[in-house]
Amino acid sequence: MQIAIASGKGGTGKTTLAVNLAVLLSEKFAGTGQKVLLTDMDVEEPNSGLFLQGELLSEEIKYRLVPEWKEDKCTLCKRCANICEYNALAFLGISVMIFPELCHSCYACSDLCPEDALPMVKHRMGVTKRFLLNDNLEFMESRIDIGVEQATPLIEQTRKFIKENYDKTWFTILDAPPGTSCPVMEAVKDADLVVLITEPTPFGFHDLKLAIDTMKELRKKIAVVINKYGIGNDDVLNYCLEKGIPVIGKIPHLVEAAKLYSKGKTMVGELPEIRNEIEHVYSRICQLTKEKA
């Protein structure tokens, strides 16, 4: 089972929910053989790892492929620059310039070049690390290198790594990037359920609607968790009721929670109100994905 924790607005509690759900489930599943994987898919600013300590299991450098211009083979036909959907090539009459930061590694220029003058070469994107936190809990994060403009290719490789190395028996939790654009769409591709976490404020509500529309477009099963419950107003709750979107948790707004967060600590061991609510979120996730709680 794979659950993605996403949001429209940033700072609504994706990491808080993802990390605390992972820790809670690891405790809950102890001795049962059920394993939990938490993955931080927000490669541009992975922060789940701030709350977790474990033993490094593996570290892998990730690459993507970008064309390289071979002057000696090129006949200056301009086909590459004409075909590129992303304006990543400039044809200057006597030479071809490549802008790796704009390249989407689609291979069109490379494959369609009649002279094989644009072979694809490796460009480093970032690093993926896996940690063992305890017997039944693993944590993985991918971190993009400074200066690399596109997050989606690294997120795609991380998603495929999970698919190939962690089968369906794992309870996989994804801490998705914020927003509604390509990175989040790529991150949630394999998820069985997308949990959208929001705060009950006008800003949270506005971006939640965008996130709901995005996930509907992707035909994803969705549920909503309201974090910092108690501030703001009831617009989120009323909207979800009206649209028939299940609200599977209301995490209370507590100063103690913010204090723990600021120290890089998890909440499920310290704050019963939050533990209970995350237990509730888990049981509703099970109902929604039609598995036993």
Next chain:
Amino acid sequence: MKILIAAKREGWDAPVSDRFGRAAGFSLYDDETGNLSWHSNAENKQAEHGVGIQASQLAATLQADLVITGGNFGPKAGEVLQKTGAKLIDYAGDISVKQAVEKYKSISKK
């Protein structure tokens, strides 16, 4: 000598565009003929990324010796234009295409 001017619309009286890659189009002045020709940028300026590269590619194709914009050239456009060897004028100010040609045509001859 050829001068390429980022412009808000076609013609001598059009204001110079303060956007380069996302200009409405480009007027090319050829001092051998004295003619001004229009190259619409309508399609390219809608692209998400790389509009400066495309505009610079146009400057290369048209073999412009001098390129003028009312604003600045982005880093990628600058990189491409440098390779073409064209002279660049940025922040040309709130002037018309005609004024730009008159003001800068002496530079392109140097």
